[in-house]
Amino acid sequence: MKRSPNQGFTPRLSIRSVASRARVSIATVSRTINHVSTVNAVLAARVWKAVDELNYFPNSQARALVSGKSKLLGLIISEITNPFFPELIQEFEKVAVERGYEILIGSTNYEPKTMELCARRMFERQVDGVAIMTFGIEQFLLDRFASDDVPVIFIDIPSKHPRSDILSVDYRAGIWEGVQHLAALGHRKVAFISGPLQHRSAGARKSAFLDCIRCAGIKPNQKWLIEGNHTLEGGRDAMQKILALPDLPTAIMCSNDMTAIGVQHALFDASLKIPEDFSLIGFDDIHLAEYTIPPLTTVQMSCKDLAQAAMTSLLSRLQPRKDKVEPEEPITTRLVVRRTTGPPKAS
Amino acid sequence: MKRSPNQGFTPRLSIRSVASRARVSIATVSRTINHVSTVNAVLAARVWKAVDELNYFPNSQARALVSGKSKLLGLIISEITNPFFPELIQEFEKVAVERGYEILIGSTNYEPKTMELCARRMFERQVDGVAIMTFGIEQFLLDRFASDDVPVIFIDIPSKHPRSDILSVDYRAGIWEGVQHLAALGHRKVAFISGPLQHRSAGARKSAFLDCIRCAGIKPNQKWLIEGNHTLEGGRDAMQKILALPDLPTAIMCSNDMTAIGVQHALFDASLKIPEDFSLIGFDDIHLAEYTIPPLTTVQMSCKDLAQAAMTSLLSRLQPRKDKVEPEEPITTRLVVRRTTGPPKAS
DNA sequence: TAAACTCGTTGAAACGTTCTCCGAATCAGG
DNA sequence: CCTGATTCGGAGAACGTTTCAACGAGTTTA
Incomplete structure (x- = not known):
């Protein structure tokens, strides 16, 4: 200068x-x-x-400098190429811009190393708050944000210690509907393709499934519990593994929709029909789910609700008002029946 | 404070x-x-x-204030929920972060109003440069960026006045391959579902198609030129319009992959088969195209190339070095044949 | 031995805001 | 018409950094 x-x-x-x-x-x-x-x-x-x-x-820089507020919000997600997240981002952006904030996006690609880098980027730009919408987060990062007085919101399962910066999701409700739906159709042999299990919320979805299966009076089969990675490829590979099994399930539940689409692909490749040969249920209800062939039956988790709840909570922490921060309602999930489920094949 | x-x-x-x-x-x-x-x-x-x-x-704010450089780059896209763009964003982010920049994303949703708002947001945060990856841009916005000395990169068709801030895409090459491919299979009746035509590059894709069709010795039929909007719904609706026509085409080309997926859905709904009843070609080659049922034949436009070319050009304008800015090569496109094309039905 | 140069370091100004403090202006009441 | 209350505008400090100008200590030259 x-x-x-x-x-x-x-x-x-x-x-x-x-x-x-x-x-x-x-x-x-x-x-x-x-x-x-x-x-x-x-x-x-x-x-x-x-x-x-x-x-x-x-000049927003000068403003930020003197006020100590950057009016920047961090948003850390798992993978921007998974359509669930863009939908989330869209909602976030909408609310943020309305309130005069900009969003910095960090995509971890499921790697702890990248997650750390993202967190650092957020720090350096002195974001006023961070929403961590990945499937899990390391404690030490949370601590670091906390020590800098940066409000953090993240997703987790409902817990009895309701720290208000946790956005809890009731995975079980929707999965239970899914399992019941399958059971009602007559399925007793249900596989589950999970997400990467080192991530908490992927694990939570899997435990919810196991729990529901047992409640439905079905004994889970370890062989039918496959670990995927929440990608198309992961879903395809997992389904191929299942097809190689001597004893086949009749229905597949997936930890997210991308996995389910990968499964559809694997089944198409193997000339197997949905729902005639296998019933299939996804999770997330991304917009695309309505457009798969056949349209995907899936558990809906409203990313609109999620984003809005996260933003509301985050913003309320940024502008401490008199109105108490209400304890957040857990985000609900519910089954959306389309055309990938049907009675099991009479074998 | x-x-x-x-x-x-x-x-x-x-x-x-x-x-x-x-x-x-x-x-x-x-x-x-x-x-x-x-x-x-x-x-x-x-x-x-x-x-x-x-x-x-x-403190990056203070740095920005005194240096006049925010180390922020704007990225304006059409629609974040179209998977093509997240793939683009991913590449952008990678390069940007490597070079110490952060990215501000603006999604126009095809509305000129929103585009203007996005541009304003970029201005207010004093981005050091902007990449406009939408399908078109208003001239007055370009002027405004120019008057503020903000480097801008945008996409356009190759032109004889090569301003180096235009990233030109050779749409024709890939579309020509697609048309030839269809012609070789025996198709003479080809429909085209375009993007929103008020956008330049959507228009460019359409003209490229018309041009290629004529070169292939086929007379284009106005009835088979439908305007879509680059979304799933747009593709579905357009295909339904086509199906209502008395004289049906035997092949459909689409201005982007999302449109093509919408077409697949409409055809599935109408119990029509691809490629038996209709051949289908998309455009973009998003990652998902490999996973549609059946896998989509499409024209590939490497978003990796696109993002990297855009970033390279943008960054070279930010740090004026001695090495001259090389005239950009046009981004190339090429056909990727999968399983949505086949010989026309003997009618 | 003093002057002229280097080299590396430091104090201080500047970037564009916000916000506190204080003085000036306005107004109502007596 | 004067006093006290009230309201509004202006001067200036502060935010955390970069960079210029100046300075002090060595080193070389006359």
Whole structure:
């Protein structure tokens, strides 16, 4: 940056330009654009006119520097190429922009190393808050955010120690509906393709499934519990493993929709039909699920609700108001029946 | 922000803390962490030690304020829920983070209004550069960026006035391969479902198609030129319109893969088979295209190439080096044959 | 031996805001 | 018309950094 008296030209458009054009002090301009009520209406009008004519807008860096608030929010997700997350991002962005925030996105790709890098990026940009929408998070990262007084929201299963920065999801409800649906159709041999199990919430989905299966009076078969990785490839590979088994299940539940789509692909490749040969249930209800062939029966977790709950909670922590932070309702899940489930093949 | 002498406590971790701990001036600290070569090795070591012990990192707001560089890059896309864009974002993010930049994402949802809002957001955060990866952009927005000396990169068709801030895509090459492929299979009746035609590059894809069709000696039929909107729904609706026609085409080309997936859905609903009843070709080659049922034959536009070319060009404009900005090669496109094309039904 | 140069370090100004404090202006009541 | 209350505008410090100008200690030259 040039330090010379005036570096020649370019008297950069600043609050000062507005002040002089409106013939008021810079303080008055500042108060006007920050909607402080005590400012005289006549002057305010002059200020707004000047702002408009100059097409001025405040320098957010300077604002951030002095206020200590960057108006930046971090959003850490697992994998941006999994359509569930873009849908989530879209909701986040909407709410954030409405409230004057921008979003910094970090994609971990399921690697703890990358997760750490993302967290560091968030730190360096001094985000005002972070939403961690991955399937799990390391404790030490949470601690680090906490030690910097950065509010953090993350997803987890409902717990009896309701720390309000946890957004709890009731995975069981939807999975239970799914299992019941399958049982009602006559399925007794149900496989489950999980997500990467080192992630808490992937594990939570799997335990919910096992729990439900037992409640339905079905004894789970270890052979039919496959670990996937929440990707298309993972779903395909897992299904191929299942097909290689001597004793086949009649229905497959998946930890997310991408896995289910991978399964559909594997079955198509093997010339097997859904739902005639296998029933299939996904999880998430991404928009695409309605468009698979055949349309996917899946457990819906409203990412709209999720994003809004996360944002509400995050923002309420940023602007401490008198209204108490209400204990968050758990996010609910429910079955959406489409066309990948049917009675088991009479074998 | 409290203005009282010391607001009690919290002597915020700053470059000053490091300076006093390393027993040097803040200027020396600054030069050290910015890798200015003239700094004495002994002092540098002391500084790095202090940095490490305090776990210090510089405040990016302050940096941005004084340097005039926000190290923020804008990325404006059409629609984050179209999987093509997340794939693009992923590449962008990778390159950007490597170079110390963060990305601000704006999704226009094809609305000029929203596009304007996005541009404004970018302005307010004083991004150092913007990549506009939508299917078109208003001239006045480009002008505004230009008047603020913000480098802009956007996509367009190859033109004889190669302004280096245009990333040109050779849509024709891939579409030509697609048309030839169909013609070779015996198709003479080919429909095209375009994107929203107010967008330049959607229009470009359509003209490329018309051009290729004529070159292949086929007379295009106006009835088979449907305007879609690059979404699943748009593809489905367009296909339903086509199915209502008295004279049916035998093959469908789509302006993007999402449209093609919508077409597959409409055909599935109508109990029509691909490729037996209709051949289908998409555009983009999103990752999902390999996983549709049947796997989608499509024109590949490497979003990796696209993102990297965009970033390279953008970054080279940010750090003007001696090495001349090479004239960008147009991004190429090519056909990927999978299983949605076959000979036309003998009617 | 003093002057002229280097080299490396430091103090201080500047970036564009916000916000506190204080002085000036306005107004109502006596 | 004067006093006290009230309201509003302006000067200036502070935020955390970068970088310029200046300075001090060595080193070389006259």
